[in-house]
Amino acid sequence: MAPRVLVSDKLSETAVQIFRDRGIDVDFMPEVGKDKEKLLEIIGNYDGLAIRSATKVTEKLIEAADRLKVVGRAGIGVDNVDIPAASRRGIIVMNTPFGNSITTAEHAIAMIFAVARQLPEAHASTSAGKWEKSKFMGVEITGKTLGLIGCGNIGSIVAQRAIGLKMNVIAYDPFLSPERATELGVEKVELDDLFARADFISLHTPLTDKTRNIIDAAAIAKMKDGVRIINCARGGLIREADLVEALKSGKVAGAGIDVFETEPATKNDLFHLPNVVCTPHLGASTMEAQENVAIHIAEQMSDYLLKGAVANAINMPSITAEEAPRLKPFVKLAEVLGAFVGQVTESAIKEVEILYDGITADMNTKALTSAALAGLIRPQVSDVNMVSAPVMVKERGIIVSEVKRDKSGVFDGYIKLTVKTANNTRSVAGTVFSDGKPRFIQIKGINLDAEIGRHMVYTTNNDAPGIIGLLGTTFGKHGVNIANFQLGRNRPGGDAIALLYVDEPVSETVLDEVRAFPEILSAKPLVFDV
Numbered sequence: 405m406a407p408r409v410l411v412s413d414k415l416s417e418t419a420v421q422i423f424r425d426r427g428i429d430v431d432f433m434p435e436v437g438k439d440k441e442k443l444l445e446i447i448g449n450y451d452g453l454a455i456r457s458a459t460k461v462t463e464k465l466i467e468a469a470d471r472l473k474v475v476g477r478a479g480i481g482v483d484n485v486d487i488p489a490a491s492r493r494g495i496i497v498m499n500t501p502f503g504n505s506i507t508t509a510e511h512a513i514a515m516i517f518a519v520a521r522q523l524p525e526a527h528a529s530t531s532a533g534k535w536e537k538s539k540f541m542g543v544e545i546t547g548k549t550l551g552l553i554g555c556g557n558i559g560s561i562v563a564q565r566a567i568g569l570k571m572n573v574i575a576y577d578p579f580l581s582p583e584r585a586t587e588l589g590v591e592k593v594e595l596d597d598l599f600a601r602a603d604f605i606s607l608h609t610p611l612t613d614k615t616r617n618i619i620d621a622a623a624i625a626k627m628k629d630g631v632r633i634i635n636c637a638r639g640g641l642i643r644e645a646d647l648v649e650a651l652k653s654g655k656v657a658g659a660g661i662d663v664f665e666t667e668p669a670t671k672n673d674l675f676h677l678p679n680v681v682c683t684p685h686l687g688a689s690t691m692e693a694q695e696n697v698a699i700h701i702a703e704q705m706s707d708y709l710l711k712g713a714v715a716n717a718i719n720m721p722s723i724t725a726e727e728a729p730r731l732k733p734f735v736k737l738a739e740v741l742g743a744f745v746g747q748v749t750e751s752a753i754k755e756v757e758i759l760y761d762g763i764t765a766d767m768n769t770k771a772l773t774s775a776a777l778a779g780l781i782r783p784q785v786s787d788v789n790m791v792s793a794p795v796m797v798k799e800r801g802i803i804v805s806e807v808k809r810d811k812s813g814v815f816d817g818y819i820k821l822t823v824k825t826a827n828n829t830r831s832v833a834g835t836v837f838s839d840g841k842p843r844f845i846q847i848k849g850i851n852l853d854a855e856i857g858r859h860m861v862y863t864t865n866n867d868a869p870g871i872i873g874l875l876g877t878t879f880g881k882h883g884v885n886i887a888n889f890q891l892g893r894n895r896p897g898g899d900a901i902a903l904l905y906v907d908e909p910v911s912e913t914v915l916d917e918v919r920a921f922p923e924i925l926s927a928k929p930l931v932f933d934v
Contacts, residue, residue: 407709408471409452412437412459415478419454419698426706428452444468452476452705455484463489474708476701479504479688480557481638482718483611491719492796494789498704498717501557503697504688509561511687512606512636515660516566518681519632520545520604522658525678543657546570551602553618554609554637555580555590562606563590574598577609599626604634611638621646630657636687639663648673651680662687714771720791721770731768734819735790737834737842738772740856740932741821742779744832744844748862748928755803755824756780759833762817765808773806776821818845842934844890847901852892857905860930861915867893867900868923875902875918882914 408429411420415434423430431450436443437459447453447469454476455461461475466489475485477499490497518524521542529536550566552559555575563573573590576598585592595618598605605627609615619633620643633656635642644665650656651674658679664672667685674680688697700716707713712732713725723731738758758776760769771790778793781800788796797804811817820833833846834856844854848864865871872889879886888905910929918927 407451407473408449409454409705409709410436410447410450411454412443413454413456413478414458415454415456415702416695416698418695419478419702422699422702423706426710428706428709440465447472452709454478454701454705457481457484459484461485461490466490466493466495469493469495474498474705476705478694478697478701480508481610483638487718488795490791492792494792496708496714496717496720496791498701498708498715500697500700500704501716503700504690504693505557505561507690507693508558508636508687509565511662511683512558512562512608512634512660513565513569515634515636515662515681515683516545516550516604516606516632519634519658519660519679522679524681545604548572548603549574549601551576551593551598551605552590553577553595553598553605553607553641555585555588556608558637559606559608560584560588562608563588571604574601596626599623600628602631603628604632606634607637607641609637609641611640616640617643619643619647621649624650624655627655629655632656632658632660634660636660636662639665639667639669644672644674648677651677719795721768721774723768723771727768731771733836733840733842734764734767734772735775736934737836738776738819738821739779740842740934741819741832741834742776743782743932744779744847744862744930745821745823745830746780746783747930749823749825749830751825751827753780753800753802753823753825755805756797757805757807757822757824759807759809759820759822760817761809761813761820762811762815764817764819765810769806769808772819773804776819777804780821780823815845820846844903847892847903848894848899850892850894850899850901852890852901852903854890854903855888855905856932856934857887858932858934859906859909860932861902861904861906861910861927862930863902863904863918863927864925865900865902865923866925867895867897871900871902871923874921874923875904878914878918879904879906879910882911882917884908884910884914 406429409423411432420432451471452474456478463486472495474496480499480501482499485497487497522540526540549572552575555577566573567589574593575590576595580592618641660681662683663685704715707725711725711728713728714720714723758773774790777797778788778790782788815835818833818835822831834842834844836842842856885907886904890903893900915927
């Protein structure tokens with residue numbers, strides 16, 4: 405059955421047609437996003453939800469979305485999506501961080517000009533028949549210092565444009581490397597240094613707990629007298645009441661505000677100040693940007709629903725359409741390795757180490773790790789996938805680490821999962837053969853070559869004669885057919901293991917009979933999604 409997508413906000417018809425051309429069943433209902441009850445009623449029918457800012461993807465909506473696999477936000481901001489709730493349900497949340505970057509950056513530059521030269525007020529005065537030339541004394545931007553709070557996709561474009569206008573650009577961004585700063589031609593500084601030096605400050609950072617109210621009365625007190633502040637990023641980055649007071653006192657000479665703490669902003673104290681330019685969240689509002697983000701989200705959602713490719717996801721490692729086919733069997737391998745340990749481990753897991761050897765070290769290991777974690781905790785939390793697993797593991801305080809190394813054995817590449825509990829350490833390794841099927845190659849440090857089937861039995865035993873006959877006779881007596889049987893040991897007479905691939909689940913009655921033999925130390929039934 406073809407995937408089904410709901411478009412609940414106003415999106416370009418071109419984007420809707422992309423869904424149809426890719427063979428996806430799409431319902432274009434651009435007004436339903438504003439109707440919470442109606443959306444709640446129908447959301448259970450869809451695999452994908454394409455939105456802009458009007459639709460609020462709440463925890464309540466997510467709980468009702470039984471089929472939902474992906475939410476696609478046409479634009480960069482995902483404030484209207486409950487990402488933790490989506491992640492716990494295994495729903496991928498995508499956005500389009502590049503589609504409106506130029507448009508938003510250009511709006512910020514326009515705001516700098518408008519605030520520097522008081523253009524809206526001068527226009528209103530002149531249109532009213534006044535000629536108040538001396539009233540609107542502006543400032544040049546040439547030679548002035550622009551301080552960027554955030555220098556990512558949009559901030560870097562603003563930097564390039566501002567340098568072209570002969571401004572000196574400094575930037576505060578914890579993720580900006582010195583090499584990237586040099587490449588852009590900006591000076592990386594600390595936040596207090598930026599406040600002290602900047603003539604203009606422009607915000608280009610997401611709204612998080614750390615950035616909320618990043619500009620407040622205390623921050624403004626550190627700034628130059630007569631500073632001008634621009635916000636085309638997110639409402640809530642500036643404490644508006646503090647900015648109003650600073651604008652009234654003259655500490656802040658002007659402000660260009662495109663985003664507000666509460667939107668739609670129909671009433672706001674900033675509106676009544678003569679040294680403020682306000683626009684109604686127009687940063688991404690150009691024909692080109694709206695077309696771009698709509699097309700991008702339709703393509704990204706289609707690629708995921710049809711091919712498993714993940715692009716620009718907020719809560720999931722990206723998987724390109726090109727690497728998805730090559731990665732798929734190793735994702736399955738990682739999941740199986742996790743599932744093995746998860747089913748044989750009874751005490752609380754404290755640490756997980758995943759070793760990527762050979763060709764696997766060059767793969768998308770974030771995706772592989774997510775798959776391994778999903779397999780690991782599925783025995784305890786059945787409703788888990790690659791999206792929700794890392795969240796659940798983190799909530800449980802489990803430490804996860806990755807190790808990568810060049811080829812070190814006979815296999816071109818393999819994955820080894822080691823799990824530490826309060827009582828012991830377990831490890832399992834596997835690889836993918838040319839047939840694309842995952843295989844176990846080592847368990848508890850014991851080498852073997854075991855095909856993986858849906859139903860299996862894992863035993864640990866003392867290395868002694870007759871184990872094969874003992875297991876075969878017991879299973880045969882109860883009508884259990886063995887499709888494949890693999891043994892391994894660490895040394896003659898030492899520790900040994902057996903993996904039996906069987907045609908159907910083995911009852912506890914049969915397993916208890918096996919466990920009763922003194923040579924058998926443990927016997928576990930296993931189920932794998934293969």
